[in-house]
Amino acid sequence: MACVFCELTQILFENEWEKCFLDQNPVSNGHILIVPKRHEASFFELTKAEKLAIDELLEKCKKYDDEKFNPDAYNVGINIGEASGQTVLHCHVHLIPRYENDVENP
């Protein structure tokens, strides 16, 4: 089964259960995806160990983004299921740095 996230090797950080990399189409500078090494579509199907490992990498990636981009805020989000907007059916957590005035008001 071909899965882009299973095959991805340009890794920023990893631990026993998870790996992370820069999003190829970033919402903002420093947009990172954290994904389990095991192929699993749904966040709700991850083990406790995999969820804890996500938390550890979130901390590491936040530190990386803080030092490199000095953002003003963050969004952390997970799309779970195609109806939610999940386009890659291998679980991933978005870490999206936010910057003052990065959203244009209509």
Ligand code: 5GP
């Ligand atoms: P979703 O909408 O499924 O939550 O988000 C999927 C994300 O994966 C998107 O932000 C998209 O830019 C990113 N993405 C899709 N394919 C690749 C890829 O091959 N490499 C990387 N680095 N990011 C990808």
Ligand code: ZN
């Ligand atoms: Zn996969």
